[in-house]
Amino acid sequence: MLPTPTQSDVISVSTLNRMARDLLEAGLPAVWIGGEISNLTVAASGHAYFSLKDSSAQVRCVMFRQRLAASGVRLAEGMQVELKGTVTLYEARGDYQINVATLRSAGLGRLFEAFERLKARLAAEGLFDEAKKRAIPTHPRAIGVVTSPAAAALRDVISTLKRRAPAIPVILYPTPVQGDGAAQKIADAIRAAGRRAEVDVLIVCRGGGSIEDLWAFNEEAVARALAACPIPVVSGVGHETDFTICDFVADLRAPTPTGAAERVSPSREQMLSQVELARRRLERALGRLMTDKTQQLDYLARRLVHPGQKLARQRERLAATRQRLTLLAEARLSGARRGLSAAETRLARCRPRPAETARELDRLGHALRRALVERLARQRLALAQHEATLVALNPEAVLSRGYAIVEKADGSAVKSPGQLAQGERVTLRLAEGSTHARVDHSSGAQGELPF
Structure with missing residues (x-):
């Protein structure tokens, strides 16, 4: 249990x-x-x-x-x-x-390995660098397609371009996209498009398939041709989940051929919508401009004066100006006359009288001579007085009466015994020369010069 x-x-x-x-x-x-x-x-x-x-x-x-x-x-x-x-x-x-x-x-393990090896080598060479990617033109003049003429991808591309941009011409560069030698033929078609230079953008495309079907787009020849192509290239190979070497080298990868056609062509509906929007904006702008100009015209019309009225006002201003000029000329003429009369009066007073002038000159000459004589006499008297004063104050006259001037060594005159020191040498200036002496304070009373 x-x-x-x-x-x-x-x-x-x-x-x-x-x-x-x-x-x-x-x-x-x-x-x-x-x-x-x-x-x-x-x-x-x-x-x-x-x-x-x-x-x-x-x-x-x-x-x-x-x-x-x-x-x-x-x-x-x-x-x-x-x-x-x-x-x-x-x-x-x-x-x-x-x-x-x-x-x-x-x-397909070997194909995957070959794919990865080529991808790594081309990436190391810089063929995948984003800096080398060129911008796809938004309004191409012509579009080129590299694919098979029998491919369903071509029909998808043509129908998409016809719907979106029917005015843009499409040039086909036919080539097989599958089978032996397809890679070299694809590369030749890409190089032919570059040489002919008749399109602004190039689509390289084919529909989806297995990795064997898409293998031509993984060949090095196609990658080299894409890298050397002077025209911007859009890759539209296979479906969204399919990746080829062509996708990495191209300037732009589209998920499908239809997506590639949409990337290179402007949308007709979108452009018409933009044109309609621009037309409406232009219409509104022109309406506002017309309104503004109409108001400006009305304003100018109100300011506009009839030529007859303008001439009448100008005549009135001209008459007033003429009257003012006449009055101003008369006033200036009257003032000039008064000035002339005053000048005549001053001139009459200043008219020369030779006889009276000669007598006045004689009188003034006698008076001048008397004044000069009197002034000369006064100057001589003053000079005599100054001379007497100088003679009285001349120290030489005092020395001639027996006096002497005591001078210190620096030449200054001695005025008081207190200026002298015991044994100091002094100079005695006399009327007829000078002599030296030594001071002796031990003899002589106060007020005397002991020598």
Whole structure:
């Protein structure tokens, strides 16, 4: 009899599935698996759900949108693929599944490797540099298309250009886009477009397909021709998930050929809308201008005076000016006459009288001579008085009476005995010469000069 399990021995389904998932993820490394896709579903989120099967078994797989886009593979029902992923378990349903990280078409591993090697080499050479990308003209005069004349992509491009810009001519540079030698022919068509220089922008395009179908656009010859092309190039090869070397070298990548046609052509509807908008703006601007000019014209019309009225006012101003000039001339003439009369009066008073002038000159001459004689006499008297004073004050006259002048060594005259020191040498100036003496204070009374 089996023992009855306790409450602690029972686990939930969620716990069981989580334990199984942990065991699967920890016990099995990421592996490469090959098989056929079936039950493919691509959700609105972009995630892909499918089964990978062989002749005797199948396993559920999930590939999330970012990894699917990065792989560059367009999944299809029945497609043989090789994928690398992690074995896990979807807990909500208990489904064992593969979480796909990388996927490629079966047998195309060497093509992918060649693609990656060429991509890395061309990138190292700078063929993918964004700085080398040229701007696509917004209003090209002509558009060139490099593709096959039988390709559905050409019909998509032509219909799109006819709808968006029917006035722009389209020039086809025909070339095969698939098969042996297609890459060299595509490169030749690109170089021919560059030499002819008859278009402003070039579309290189073809429809979607497998990596083998698109391989011509992964060849180095096409990449070199694109890099050397003097015309801006838009690549529209395959579908949105398809990436080729051509996309990286071109000046612009479009997701589809139709998208490439839309990128190089201005929208007719949009231009008509812009023209209509500009027309309305111009109409409003002209309306405002007409309104302003009309108001300005009315204002000027109110200021406009009839020529007859203007002439009448000018005649009135001319008559008033003439009257003022007449009055001013008369006033100036009257003033001039008064000035002339006054000048005649002053001139009559200043008229010369020779006889009276001669008598006046004689009188003034006699008076001048008398004044000079009197002044000369007064000057002589004053000079005599000054001379007597100078003679009286002359020190030489005093010395002639027996006096002497005592001088110190510096030549200053001695006025008091107190200015002299014991034994000091002095000079005695006499009327007829000078002599030296020495001061002796030990003899002589106060007020005397002891020698």
